[in-house]
Amino acid sequence: MIDAAHALLVCFLVIAGAAFFFIGTLGLLRFPDFYTRIHAVTKCDALGAGLVLLGLAIWRGPDGEGVRILALIALLLISSPTAGHALARAAFRTGLKPWTRNDGERDGEIPGDASERD
Amino acid sequence: MSAVHRWVQLSTALFVFWLVLSMPLDLSDLLWGLPAAVAAGGLAGAFLWREASPGIGARRVAGLVFYTFDLVRQIVPAALQVARVVLDPALPLDPKMIVHRTPLDDDLERVTLANTITLTPGTHCVDLDGDRVTVHCLSPSFAASLIDGSLDKRISTSIGGVERDE
């Protein structure tokens, strides 16, 4: 039904995906503010779920459920960045200030600094 | 594009998606799927695209598909970059908000730019308003390819320019 190389590949993909999920969780818990947390979540969750589901799709094979799992991956790759944008924009437009290292010490204005926003 | 044309297009796309989802196909899937797709297409068409819809031709769709595969590869270094920061006990963050004015003048290109920014390492698109793209960077160095305009150029060569809106 499933040979050794196949099984190893599936194992690797599922475990790598779970590891990225764990990194996303760590980022959500460790990072200092909303904007940095959303970095961790949109990237690591999309990749983690993508890898786990890809492994499962390979395990099931192209007939039947494998194709449905691939459709699920496509849905995820579209929805994860979109949800990230929607939330980040909502937070930004309601005036949530981003955290900065050495808050207040920064005086070197770079061109295009967000603080000049009208 | 006329309303009926749009209805047919959307219903076809929905029907194909339905066929993919009900993959071990039998006759009843086809019999139930077709009217459901036509009804859903009509219903969705009544709510979506009350304003002008972006015209997307075949060449543009092909460019978009290739670009998507290119983009998916970018998620891996982006997630690894986050991993490097998260697993460092010192949490080496120096976040910065940057406003970038994009030369891209088409909605589809701008949306693609926003998605690219989000999925490349260290940057996350926060707001897209006209040609102003507000970007949050984990540290200022990650925004280099955005500020010097090479990201804009890459998008306009892969999906832009060929066909304009109808």
Added chain:
Amino acid sequence: MNEWSLIPLFWGTLIFLLINAFACLWRGLAGPTLPDRILAANVIGTKTMVVLVLLGLAREQGIWLDVALVYGLLSFTVTLVAGRLLETGRLKGAWKQ
């Protein structure tokens, strides 16, 4: 019998993801801001979707895949609607006054 059964790996991953989801719940409870809580809900939703797929394959019941698909779509919609509610303060009508 299948020598290369991966079912135990699936159960292990499933439990690992559930533990992760509970860890994310702490961010949802602690906040400190509303966007943080919505973000935590979104993350838990993604993990739950993968858990549903794993459950379906581990138990050999294909119907869980459809549940996962609908759950994923709903979770995505919830995030969009919550973001919109946060931004405009209402659910109906135009985006800009």
